[in-house]
Amino acid sequence: MNPPAFEYFAPTGIDEVIDILAKYPGEAKILAGGQSLIPLLKARISSIPYLVSLSEVKGLSYVDEGKEGVRIGAMTVDSDIENSELIRKKFPVLHDATEQLADPLVRNVGTIGGNLSHADPANDLPAVMIALDARISVQGRNGLREIKARDFFLDTFTTALEAEEVLTEVTIPFWGKRSGGAYVKFKKNTWNFSVAAVAVQLELEGNKCTRANIATTSVSAKSGRMESAEKILAGKELTHEVISKAASEVAASAQPTSDPYGTEDYKREILKRITREAIRKALSRAGEN
Amino acid sequence: MELSEKLVRGEGRFVDDIQMPGMLYLGFARSQYARAKILKISGAQLTHKEVNFEVVEVGEGATTGGPAALSHPVLANGHVGYVGQPVAAVYSDDRYVAEDLIDSVEIEYEPMKAIVDPEDSLKREVMYPGVKSNAIVDRYFGKEFTPDPSDIVIERKIINRRIATNPIEPRGIVAAYDGHKLTVWVSTQSAHSIKGGLSEALKMEPDRIRVVQVDTGGAFGLKGGLFPEYVVACYLAMKERRPVKWIETRREHLLASRPGRGVVANLKLYAKKDGTITGLKGEVIVDNGAFTGGSGEFSPMFIARQLAGAYYLPNAYVRAVSVLTNKAPQGPYRGAGRPEAMYFIERLMDGLADKLKMDPVALRLINAAKETYTSPLGMQVEKSRQFLESAIKELNYEKYRDRENVGFAFLILYHATAGGESARIKVENGRLKVWTGGNAHGQRHDIFIKTLLKEELGVPEDIVDVLKGDTDQLEDGVGAWGSRSSMVLSSAVIVAAGKIKEQIGKKHGKYTLKALLEGKWDEYEFFKYDKTESSLGANLVTVDMDSYGRVIVKECLSYYDIGRILDLDNAKGQNAGGAVQGIGQTLSEELAFDEDGLPLITSISDAGVLSADLVPKFGIKFHKSESPLPSKAKGIGEAPTIGVPIALSRAIEKATGKLIVETPIRPEYLLPEEKA
Numbered sequence A: 001m002n003p004p005a006f007e008y009f010a011p012t013g014i015d016e017v018i019d020i021l022a023k024y025p026g027e028a029k030i031l032a033g034g035q036s037l038i039p040l041l042k043a044r045i046s047s048i049p050y051l052v053s054l055s056e057v058k059g060l061s062y063v064d065e066g067k068e069g070v071r072i073g074a075m076t077v078d079s080d081i082e083n084s085e086l087i088r089k090k091f092p093v094l095h096d097a098t099e100q101l102a103d104p105l106v107r108n109v110g111t112i113g114g115n116l117s118h119a120d121p122a123n124d125l126p127a128v129m130i131a132l133d134a135r136i137s138v139q140g141r142n143g144l145r146e147i148k149a150r151d152f153f154l155d156t157f158t159t160a161l162e163a164e165e166v167l168t169e170v171t172i173p174f175w176g177k178r179s180g181g182a183y184v185k186f187k188k189n190t191w192n193f194s195v196a197a198v199a200v201q202l203e204l205e206g207n208k209c210t211r212a213n214i215a216t217t218s219v220s221a222k223s224g225r226m227e228s229a230e231k232i233l234a235g236k237e238l239t240h241e242v243i244s245k246a247a248s249e250v251a252a253s254a255q256p257t258s259d260p261y262g263t264e265d266y267k268r269e270i271l272k273r274i275t276r277e278a279i280r281k282a283l284s285r286a287g288e289n
Numbered sequence B: 001m002e003l004s005e006k007l008v009r010g011e012g013r014f015v016d017d018i019q020m021p022g023m024l025y026l027g028f029a030r031s032q033y034a035r036a037k038i039l040k041i042s043g044a045q046l047t048h049k050e051v052n053f054e055v056v057e058v059g060e061g062a063t064t065g066g067p068a069a070l071s072h073p074v075l076a077n078g079h080v081g082y083v084g085q086p087v088a089a090v091y092s093d094d095r096y097v098a099e100d101l102i103d104s105v106e107i108e109y110e111p112m113k114a115i116v117d118p119e120d121s122l123k124r125e126v127m128y129p130g131v132k133s134n135a136i137v138d139r140y141f142g143k144e145f146t147p148d149p150s151d152i153v154i155e156r157k158i159i160n161r162r163i164a165t166n167p168i169e170p171r172g173i174v175a176a177y178d179g180h181k182l183t184v185w186v187s188t189q190s191a192h193s194i195k196g197g198l199s200e201a202l203k204m205e206p207d208r209i210r211v212v213q214v215d216t217g218g219a220f221g222l223k224g225g226l227f228p229e230y231v232v233a234c235y236l237a238m239k240e241r242r243p244v245k246w247i248e249t250r251r252e253h254l255l256a257s258r259p260g261r262g263v264v265a266n267l268k269l270y271a272k273k274d275g276t277i278t279g280l281k282g283e284v285i286v287d288n289g290a291f292t293g294g295s296g297e298f299s300p301m302f303i304a305r306q307l308a309g310a311y312y313l314p315n316a317y318v319r320a321v322s323v324l325t326n327k328a329p330q331g332p333y334r335g336a337g338r339p340e341a342m343y344f345i346e347r348l349m350d351g352l353a354d355k356l357k358m359d360p361v362a363l364r365l366i367n368a369a370k371e372t373y374t375s376p377l378g379m380q381v382e383k384s385r386q387f388l389e390s391a392i393k394e395l396n397y398e399k400y401r402d403r404e405n406v407g408f409a410f411l412i413l414y415h416a417t418a419g420g421e422s423a424r425i426k427v428e429n430g431r432l433k434v435w436t437g438g439n440a441h442g443q444r445h446d447i448f449i450k451t452l453l454k455e456e457l458g459v460p461e462d463i464v465d466v467l468k469g470d471t472d473q474l475e476d477g478v479g480a481w482g483s484r485s486s487m488v489l490s491s492a493v494i495v496a497a498g499k500i501k502e503q504i505g506k507k508h509g510k511y512t513l514k515a516l517l518e519g520k521w522d523e524y525e526f527f528k529y530d531k532t533e534s535s536l537g538a539n540l541v542t543v544d545m546d547s548y549g550r551v552i553v554k555e556c557l558s559y560y561d562i563g564r565i566l567d568l569d570n571a572k573g574q575n576a577g578g579a580v581q582g583i584g585q586t587l588s589e590e591l592a593f594d595e596d597g598l599p600l601i602t603s604i605s606d607a608g609v610l611s612a613d614l615v616p617k618f619g620i621k622f623h624k625s626e627s628p629l630p631s632k633a634k635g636i637g638e639a640p641t642i643g644v645p646i647a648l649s650r651a652i653e654k655a656t657g658k659l660i661v662e663t664p665i666r667p668e669y670l671l672p673e674e675k676a
């Protein structure tokens, strides 16, 4: 339980961070809250010769309301998102997720940037950001670029970030007036991570659903959108039948694997039931607006 | 300050807190395969070539004289039998470097098809050339009998899967050698077991070994044992003449310590139509692991012998088998055979009640032993009917009997009193020092020792120092396990105190506290006891099930006969801790393996240990029928790990209508169908 040796940097500017990453391509990594990285190092699952901490870089922790959406700095800790009134009102799906993410100790240090960059299919925030159509700002030697959350997660522990790029900000665009979302997480019996979880974000017009995003956690190699299920909802009145059909479609498209937490079939069944619950909750929240 | 207070204040001194100049840190390169030949090892500092000792069994359930081919070599001897088995050792004076060195050891293997399932093991080729069978124990208990053809039969396969002991503090040792004497500081349940084991393993005279117990952060049966890593640490300390430390990681604990349970039972219970049980037949198969060195040679026999439960069982014939599998050796875990045996008979009793459409507690009452007798399987079963009647009252069973979510357990706990225990009391400069053969490893022995000394000698608690195990201070001793300390350890203290009193009486005419504290006294007592005592207990558990089939334990009530209560808080603490482990075993704790024998559980996060939010409120009431020992107490430590899984399984069975015959219960099994 002692990590292999590494060199530690704590620069004060983002450019310096990028320089160090560029100097040791593939050998340097960012250290944010350390809640995923440090356990990997201590268990010697990873060895990273150069760690570049973001802790001394100022101005990376904020939840700001802009004209088009809410911007969240990469080093914002989960508990700040959980406690943000703005997030709770505008994006309850994100509030749901941060409230159930890990435990208070982890939430007080784990960051949104780390949660997304780590791209663990069991992490809660990737699915939420995909469902919200969020955009992820990354900064590298060639400047700033924006990647859609839905294009950001490539595989287990793999993102669209280049080796010398830093995730700096997440932008969640405002949705229409009658919109709402929900995150339903089915936790493992004695552990924070989930057997399955699902994020749903909806927009309504009249009695029809005009926009529907669904993304899952823990049931595939990466968090991704469930487009075939979204299509079932889009343009329709969300009756009991429609919701059930979409939920079954989510369960069918997921690729869970059997383990001591349950068989593949069990996980699909759980996913089906929590998806139904999430759609209903999202619908009722959207309807209240 | 009380020991427990010191520990929660962070003032404990655990083995990993020990720092010594020149200390070496030891690490182990471990097998990646469940079963393989070793072709080549490179980059290792110590291998079997140099360190060719074998592990000796000590602690609860230790046996000697098993087949030599099956002894656990401290470092693998040409082949490996489980993932995590120590193959080679490395060391450095920097603990980070020691871990780097582990990563640099290269081992070439020729993998073989692993034997994973205990029942399959009986059908497979023998694991080692030269052994006759994969059954390392195969014996029958009781006598063959012909059941009455009109009898009702309940037949079940019942499984308690393997679980890790998971004390908060993992295993650990520091060893130092001065050219003559080897001194060992260790996290243990028994300094004397470790001393005896080391002496035998290293072939060293016992008086050249001193074993000192340090503050021990939980043990649950595991730490009565001697482990390969400990022998290697001692060897290295002697070879290098430097102190050596080895601290287990949680991952190593999950792979390569001595997990408990791991037992399959195929049993038939026979009964008359009125519910009177007439006989029991079948087999108990223990998943021994790849080597001896744990308790797998002892446990099938211990389980089989207890299968009458607390009932009158006129006929029984049970095969007790322990089989080789490609897993770490099975070891004792809180209850060590007792929870398994009671789980098997109690699940059968519930099955019988269902078949006869009887109330399960009424069925138990019919069958409770009216008189003390020796069951055909060999254990003495104490008369239990009266106790059960009072348990029904005290647990208010009438209130629950018609509910759909309640389970009841009736148990007999056999205390490991046999062997007795030692104590030494030394009085000097107006203070008392006490050493005992078994030592606290998370309990609070110091509290009741002080209470007893106050009673026996009139000394205030604050002048008594209860010290930890130290083989140089105490001639001999046994250990703290098997719900025994409140019985034999306390009795040793009482008798030793009595000896001092007697001496003072002789010298001064009569005993006075003044004479005690002004004098110098030193008394050692090995309180001999040959009999296995027992006590009765009952549990009642209620559950709620959510719509996903998740279990919420609502009430968890105990009614145990603990004789004289030496300390109420201690007793309550033992109940709560044991009940938490019982719930964990039933709902989530498991060391699972894939078909190649690769462990699926390698991190504490997946080990299924309960988190606080899943822990219900506990209630406990006591039955106080005094034991024949000087302390008049009876043990409690293992009662909840016996009773709670039984009552909880039954509660879930009632609430779901699904037959429960395995622990842990798999989540998919409990998922309710959706109403259309």
Ligand SMILES: Cc1cc2nc3c(=O)[nH]c(=O)nc-3n(C[C@H](O)[C@H](O)[C@H](O)COP(=O)(O)OP(=O)(O)OC[C@H]3O[C@@H](n4cnc5c(N)ncnc54)[C@H](O)[C@@H]3O)c2cc1C
Pocket (backbone or CB within 6 Å): A029, A030, A031, A032, A033, A034, A035, A036, A037, A038, A039, A054, A074, A100, A101, A102, A103, A106, A109, A110, A111, A112, A113, A114, A115, A117, A118, A120, A122, A123, A124, A125, A161, A165, A166, A167, A168, A192, A193, A194
């Ligand atoms: C006990 C426990 C329980 C947990 N339970 C949950 C849970 O239920 N749900 C959940 O979602 N997570 C859970 N986690 C993980 C936790 O949320 C982590 O905090 C998160 O995954 C990583 O965030 P971090 O800030 O700690 O990042 P770090 O661990 O510091 O880094 C993680 C990875 O992201 C990279 N990285 C970090 N920041 C950036 C950046 N700005 N730009 C580029 N790369 C970056 C690092 O290089 C590293 O590869 C748990 C963790 C623990 C210890």
